[in-house]
Amino acid sequence: MELVWLEDFIALAENGSFVRAADARHVTQxxxxxxxxxxxxxxxxxLFTRTPQGANLTEAGKHILPSxxxxxxxxxxxxxxxxELAGKAAKVLQFAATHSxxxxxxxxxxRAAERGAPIEAIRLHSDSMASCEQMxxxxxxxxxxxxxxxxxxxxxxxxxYISKKVGDDILVPLASPALALESEExxxxxxxxxxxxxLGRIVRHRLQGKDEYLQLKPHFSSHLAAVLTSMALEGKGIAWLPKSLTEQEVLDGRLIRALDERWDIPLDINLTRPTAPINTSAETFWSSLNV
Incomplete structure (x- = not known):
């Protein structure tokens, strides 16, 4: 039995698709x-039932997944x-964060967190939510x-896994002024x-069953909020974008609200870690965070 098999099993259970799971694992299907x-x-x-729509865990697969x-x-x-005990690992705090x-x-x-407890070294891995969860x-x-x-x-x-809320954000439906005018009717x-x-999981939950009511016509998709921001700036459509990412564009008037505030989606920004013990430097950092 190999560790890579366990990691593959987790990836397929989470993605429900051999194509997406293979892509997440950077291997051919x-x-x-x-x-x-x-x-x-x-x-x-x-452990999986194979269907044209994807792969679903069998009862045996569901049973062993937590283990x-x-x-x-x-x-x-x-x-x-x-x-760490052998002195081969530096006191590096390793973070995975979504691109936005x-x-x-x-x-x-x-920078604000360092004021409470100086950090020796930091490594930030930026990727999609699915990849960050895998890390x-x-x-x-x-x-x-x-x-x-x-x-x-x-x-x-x-x-x-346990989490602490460390900030706030909000998803706002935005579009270019030209598109908003053209799309009134x-x-x-x-x-x-x-x-x-x-962010896609959150937006899909909010819009479930409401696409037709809002008369939204799918035009383009990406896992990157920055890419959707660029497309919105070019007048290609409406996107639910983080306020933290688009404050300057809104201030400049290059992006404007496409729907009223009822369609805003308030968000928490959370820091998550395993419940199991982590190394001493990471534990110290976690304890220093104000919640």
Whole structure:
């Protein structure tokens, strides 16, 4: 049995698609499928049902998923502890943050956090929400910084990870002034987030069943809020964009509100870590945070 099989199993369980899971694991789909088959052969039962729509966990797969998540975290924690004791690991705080927060919120927040407890070294990994979650699960980082909404449950098991709220943000439906004028009597082209986006999960939850009412016509999608911002600035459609990312564009009048405030989506900015112990430097940093 190989660690990579456990990581593949988690990726497929979270993505529900061999294509998306293989992409998240940076491997070809045939190679990824072979590794899943190898893990199922080692376990002795099928862990997924394959359908044209994707892959769903069997009852056996659902049963072992929490244990696999815990085992992968434990293995990486053992490695980290061994390296720390051997003096091979520097006192580096490892963060995974979604792209929009990496560009805007993180630099200001970490400077303020350092005033409470000086930090020796920091490494920031910026990626999609799905990839950031994988980095935390696999022990590659100690902390995940991301947007949250109370009505959208996190993908990570609540008994294995804990969070602190460290900031606020808001998603605002924005468009260029020219598009807003042109679209008063017609449907509005919609710039959406893709499946791997954490903001996408939140927006989809808010708009569920309301697309037709708002006359939104899907036009373009990306997991990057910055890309959707650029498309909105070019007049390509309406997008729900973080206020923290678009304050200057709104101030300059290059983006304006496309819908009234009822359609704003308030957000928390959370820092998440495993409930299991992390290294001494990370524990000290976590304890220093004001909540």
């Amino acid at each position: 045939p190679a990824f499928s072979r590794r899943i088959r190898s893990f199922e052969s080692w376990i002795g039962v099928e 696999v998540l815990d085992e992968v975290s434990r293995i990486y924690r053992i490695r980290s502890e061994a390296q 927060l990496s560009f805007t919120f993180f630099p200001r927040w970490i 935390l699960v696999h022990g590659q980082v100690q902390f995940l910084l991301c947007h949250r909404h109370p009505e959208v449950p996190p993908q990570l098991p609540h008994d294995q 017609t449907s509005m082209p919609y710039l959406a987030y893709t499946e791997e986006s954490g």
